[in-house]
């Protein structure tokens with residue numbers, strides 16, 4: 604059993620409590636390789652932001668759990684080397700079984716998500732409570748989920764979303780003991796969150812997606828006072844990155860994300876953790892495609908992964924300062 608505290612990680616309890624009362628959200632950025640992790644740490648140290656490093660079970664399979672754990676340990680040391688004393692959590696994203704959560708806890712993770720949202724209500728409670736019971740013995744925080752997001756959640760995929768039912772949240776939190784709760788209010792995973800048919804057009808002719816269901820968030824807030832709420836599927840799908848990908852040989856159709864102002868509004872309310880993965884994938888892909896297009900003779904991975912890392916870093920800096928409001932909160 605590796606104790607996360609001994610390797611300099613923290614759980615998410617204090618960082619989310621501060622965020623919920625402070626009107627901002629802590630970034631939860633997914634990673635599965637070294638360049639992504641370097642970009643996250645550089646951006647969060649420069650903006651003095653707390654950060655949650657997220658590993659999905661797909662990432663774990665791709666990169667190997669031992670390597671990821673040592674990368675995260677390296678990230679803690681790297682942050683110090685850069686002169687930043689920022690809180691860093693290592694979190695399992697969309698854990699779907701007790702055994703997976705247990706294995707991550709034993710590997711040195713400081714926080715886990717048990718996503719029982721695809722089960723029935725009672726079964727979700729039973730599974731989530733079992734993970735909480737084990738995790739809390741080791742002072743590891745647990746995120747649960749109520750309501751279903753459309754799109755792919757690792758091995759779990761849903762065609763349609765089901766919004767969180769506010770009348771269930773108090774019972775769920777009380778009976779499971781979770782430290783934070785992911786809810787469904789209109790976000791979804793991936794780069795195609797809405798169809799053009801679901802959007803309206805503004806005066807410039809740009810597509811505007813339907814607003815998030817803030818009435819549900821506010822109803823939940825009334826029932827769970829100062830309790831950390833988590834928003835998954837929160838990439839904004841920047842037009843700049845999509846255009847760059849398509850300009851340099853890509854083919855992304857109807858890529859539409861969550862507008863930044865909507866996320867800012869959610870962060871000012873009780874949303875205290877915002878999950879972003881797809882935007883990082885888009886920024887990396889755009890930068891790499893540009894190098895490949897402009898320098899077809901280039902074959903040194905550092906010459907395209909380097910610019911990809913720089914672009915990612917700028918994306919995260921922008922988010923911490925202008926979207927999540929986490930800059931300066933470390």
Ligand code: G3H
Pocket residue numbers: 633659660661662696697755756757758792880881
């Ligand atoms: O919520 C899903 C995350 O974006 C992780 O995606 O399962 O492809 O690693 P992944």
Ligand code: 13P
Pocket residue numbers: 633696697791792793794834835836837838839878879880881882
């Ligand atoms: P995006 O696909 O919108 O980046 O969401 C990521 C996420 O929710 C990870 O859990």
Ligand code: ZN
Pocket residue numbers: 697756792835836878
């Ligand atoms: Zn998610």
